[in-house]
Amino acid sequence: MVTGKLPDHLSWSSISTYVQCSLKWRYHYMDRLEPEFTPSALVFGQAVHEAIGAFLESTLTGDRLSAANLADVYRQVWLSHDGPGVRFGSKETEDTLQKKAGALLSLFVDQYRGDTEVIAVEEPFAIDLQELWPEERCQLPLFVGVVDSIQKQNGSTFLIDYKTTARKPNGSVNVMQLVGYSMGAAGLGYDPDEMDYRYDYLVKTAQPSMVSCPVPVEEKDRRRFLKTVDRVWEAIQGSIFYPNPSYLCSSCGYQSRCNQW
Numbered sequence: 001m002v003t004g005k006l007p008d009h010l011s012w013s014s015i016s017t018y019v020q021c022s023l024k025w026r027y028h029y030m031d032r033l034e035p036e037f038t039p040s041a042l043v044f045g046q047a048v049h050e051a052i053g054a055f056l057e058s059t060l061t062g063d064r065l066s067a068a069n070l071a072d073v074y075r076q077v078w079l080s081h082d083g084p085g086v087r088f089g090s091k092e093t094e095d096t097l098q099k100k101a102g103a104l105l106s107l108f109v110d111q112y113r114g115d116t117e118v119i120a121v122e123e124p125f126a127i128d129l130q131e132l133w134p135e136e137r138c139q140l141p142l143f144v145g146v147v148d149s150i151q152k153q154n155g156s157t158f159l160i161d162y163k164t165t166a167r168k169p170n171g172s173v174n175v176m177q178l179v180g181y182s183m184g185a186a187g188l189g190y191d192p193d194e195m196d197y198r199y200d201y202l203v204k205t206a207q208p209s210m211v212s213c214p215v216p217v218e219e220k221d222r223r224r225f226l227k228t229v230d231r232v233w234e235a236i237q238g239s240i241f242y243p244n245p246s247y248l249c250s251s252c253g254y255q256s257r258c259n260q261w
């Protein structure tokens with residue numbers, strides 16, 4: 001049986017953390033332990049993400065921010081980080097990351113299509129999965145998230161999730177987040193079957209690039225998503241927590257504690 005306090009909701013980040021390493025999930029989402037460090041990629045991604053959000057918001061007012069403005073937003077977000085100290089990767093410094101962010105955001109502004117109609121930016125949702133999941137193996141919690149953006153381009157409506165990454169996606173992306181977000185969009189009043197879904201990756205290689213990965217979402221995918229959440233939640237309630245060492249351990253802030261497990 002679980003002895004700590006279970007969260008009353010799950011996000012995609014929480015679900016994917018559990019799938020990657022259930023012990024890390026327990027430390028973070030249940031025991032709420034402070035990690036020993038914050039990986040630079042996390043702060044970098046959040047800061048770039050906020051800069052893109054600020055740009056999309058600015059298109060709604062018709063007074064678009066420039067790439068220099070976005071670099072300022074990035075800098076402000078970076079400086080406002082007040083969690084555990086940032087751990088940098090090899091050959092990385094605050095300055096090299098600021099330059100990479102500037103180059104990526106500049107590319108983002110350059111490639112932004114003038115015919116884009118931004119419909120929504122950073123829209124939060126909370127949906128009751130139990131209503132969508134007829135099996136009663138366990139009572140599912142709320143599923144919460146934030147839709148990065150909904151945009152119209154070429155007569156199609158896209159739900160877009162922006163990601164920063166160190167490498168170009170190789171074609172096989174994990175579709176499940178957008179499958180879950182299609183249900184979130186339904187909760188926000190959109191018709192999920194009238195939308196297209198895609199991840200837009202900002203690739204922070206020496207030569208920065210942007211890669212769009214369309215994700216087809218069908219009803220069978222939603223059922224698979226719900227089944228996954230159901231099994232994850234059942235395992236959490238059954239106190240199934242154990243280390244799953246992988247390449248992800250290098251960016252895990254619970255290594256010392258995990259070593260004593």
Ligand code: SF4
Nearest residue numbers: 021243244249252258
């Ligand atoms: S160090 Fe690795 S195995 Fe241990 S909790 Fe973190 S991710 Fe899991």
